[in-house]
Amino acid sequence: MEHETATTENVVNKVKEIIYGSYLKDEIVAVKPVQSSGKWANLLVSGQDNKKDPFIYNKVKRSYQIPLKNYRQGGGVVSILDDQERLYIKKYINSYPDGMTQREFFEKELGKDLNPTLGVDDNFWRMDKNSRVTITRKGLSLNLREPLDMLKYLILLSNKMLISPSYEESTKKATYEFMLVDEGKLTSKKVEDHKITTKAYVEFARLADSKEKMINFIKSLGRVIPGRYDEDWLYSEVKAVLENSAINFLNIISDPQYDAKIFVQKAVDAGAILRKSDKRYTLDNGIELGDLLDTIRYLEDKANHEMKLRVKGKIEMAKIH
Numbered sequence: 001m002e003h004e005t006a007t008t009e010n011v012v013n014k015v016k017e018i019i020y021g022s023y024l025k026d027e028i029v030a031v032k033p034v035q036s037s038g039k040w041a042n043l044l045v046s047g048q049d050n051k052k053d054p055f056i057y058n059k060v061k062r063s064y065q066i067p068l069k070n071y072r073q074g075g076g077v078v079s080i081l082d083d084q085e086r087l088y089i090k091k092y093i094n095s096y097p098d099g100m101t102q103r104e105f106f107e108k109e110l111g112k113d114l115n116p117t118l119g120v121d122d123n124f125w126r127m128d129k130n131s132r133v134t135i136t137r138k139g140l141s142l143n144l145r146e147p148l149d150m151l152k153y154l155i156l157l158s159n160k161m162l163i164s165p166s167y168e169e170s171t172k173k174a175t176y177e178f179m180l181v182d183e184g185k186l187t188s189k190k191v192e193d194h195k196i197t198t199k200a201y202v203e204f205a206r207l208a209d210s211k212e213k214m215i216n217f218i219k220s221l222g223r224v225i226p227g228r229y230d231e232d233w234l235y236s237e238v239k240a241v242l243e244n245s246a247i248n249f250l251n252i253i254s255d256p257q258y259d260a261k262i263f264v265q266k267a268v269d270a271g272a273i274l275r276k277s278d279k280r281y282t283l284d285n286g287i288e289l290g291d292l293l294d295t296i297r298y299l300e301d302k303a304n305h306e307m308k309l310r311v312k313g314k315i316e317m318a319k320i321h
Contacts, residue, residue, distance in 0.1 A: 021087030023105045024150050030181045031140035031156065031163075034170050062177065063134045066125055066158045077125045079116045080158045081106060109147035131155070135178060156180060193246075200246035203253055207238055214238050219265040220258055222275075222292070260296045263315075270318035272311040283307070284314075 067078050086099030092108060100108070107114050112124050125131045133140070133152045142149040156163045157180070164170040164179035207213045214234040215225055221241075226233075242249040252258070264281070267273040273295065274282045281289040289295040299308045 018088050018093070020090045020093075022089070023087065023102050024147065025144040027144045028183055029142045029144060029153060030183050031135055031142065031178050032181055033137075033139065034164060034176045034179050061134050061136050063132050064156055064159050064162065065132050066155050077116045077123070078158055080154050081114060081116075106147060106151055110151070139178075153180070196250065197246045200242050200249045203250065204239065204242050207253075208235055216262045217241075217253065219269075220252060220255075220261045222261070222265055222278075224265075224269065257293075257296055260300065261292070263299070264292065264295055266315045266318075267311050270311075270315045272314035283311075 065077075066080055069076055069078055081101075081103040083101050083103045086101055087105075088099045089096065089105060092100055092105070095108075096104065103114050106112075110130070112128065112130075113122070114124050116123070116125055118124075120126050130148060130151070133155050140152075142153050144150045144153055156178070157165060161173065161175045162177050164173070164176040167179055167181045170176055170179040207217055211231055211234065214231075214237075217238050218225060218234070241252070255261070264273060268275050268281075272284055273289070274284060276282060279291045281292065281295040283289065289298050298304055299311070
C-alpha cells in the first residue's frame with residue numbers, strides 16, 4: 001500500500017514538473033509593402049518606381065514559398081521546421097508525453113506530412129496550396145495563434161532577401177518587397193517616437209529663447225559661428241538638427257560632456273587650442289592633446305589646472321577683442 005502511494009506521488013510530482021510550451025505566438029502580424037527611402041514609393045499611389053513594384057504588368061498578387069537549396073547543398077527545399085528540440089504541448093501531452101518537435105506539432109495540426117525531403121509530387125512544401133503565401137496590394141494579416149498563419153509567417157521569414165523580418169529592418173536591403181510588422185510593437189514605437197519628438201521641441205524652445213544658448217548648442221557640435229549671422233540663422237541651424245533626428249538632438253543636449261565640448265570649441269575659436277583634424281587637437285604651444293575626448297580629459301585633469309586657467313584666460317581675452 002505504501003509502495004502504491006509512493007508511486008502515485010511520483011506521477012503527480014512528474015506532472016507538476018511539466019512546463020508547457022507553444023510553437024504559436026499571441027501576436028497579430030501585418031504583412032505590408034516596403035515603402036522606404038523612395039525606392040518603391042507608395043505602392044498604393046501613382047508615380048511609383050515600377051522597377052521596384054512587385055505588382056507590375058497587371059499582377060495583383062505576389063506569392064512566396066520556402067526557397068530551394070542550391071545544388072551544392074543537395075537541392076530540395078530549405079527546412080524551416082525544427083526536428084530536434086521538443087516542447088511539452090498541453091493539447092497533445094497524452095499522445096506525445098515526451099514532448100513534440102516543431103515539425104511534429106504542425107504535422108498534427110495540419111494533418112500533413114511536412115518532411116522536406118519527400119519527392120516533388122508528395123512534398124507539401126512544393127505542391128500543397130498551403131505552402132504558398134499569397135499577398136495582394138492590401139497586404140495580409142496573420143494571427144500567430146493560428147497554426148496555418150504561423151506556418152505562413154515562417155514561410156515568409158524564410159524568404160530573407162524579399163521579406164523584412166520587421167518594420168525597423170525594412171530599409172536595410174533594397175531587395176525587400178514586404179515587411180512583417182508587429183502592430184502592437186509598431187504602435188508602441190509610434191507613441192515613444194511622439195514622446196521623444198515632443199520632448200525635443202520643449203528643449204528646442206528652451207534653447208531658442210536665448211541667443212547665447214543657441215550659439216553654445218552649435219559650438220557643442222564643434223562648429224564655428226560665422227562672422228556675420230543673426231538670430232534667424234541660429235534658430236534655423238538649431239532646428240535643422242532637431243528635424244534631422246529628434247533623438248540625436250536630445251542626446252546632444254543631455255551629453256554629460258555638453259559644456260566641456262562647448263568650452264573646447266570656444267578655446268579653438270580663441271586660438272588657445274588648435275584643431276588639426278577631427279582626431280587631433282593641440283595646445284597653441286604645440287602640446288599634443290589627442291582627439292576631442294582626450295582633450296576634454298586633459299582639461300578636466302586637476303594636474304593640468306594651471307593650463308586650463310591659461311586657456312580660459314585666452315577665451316576671455318577673445319571676447320574683449
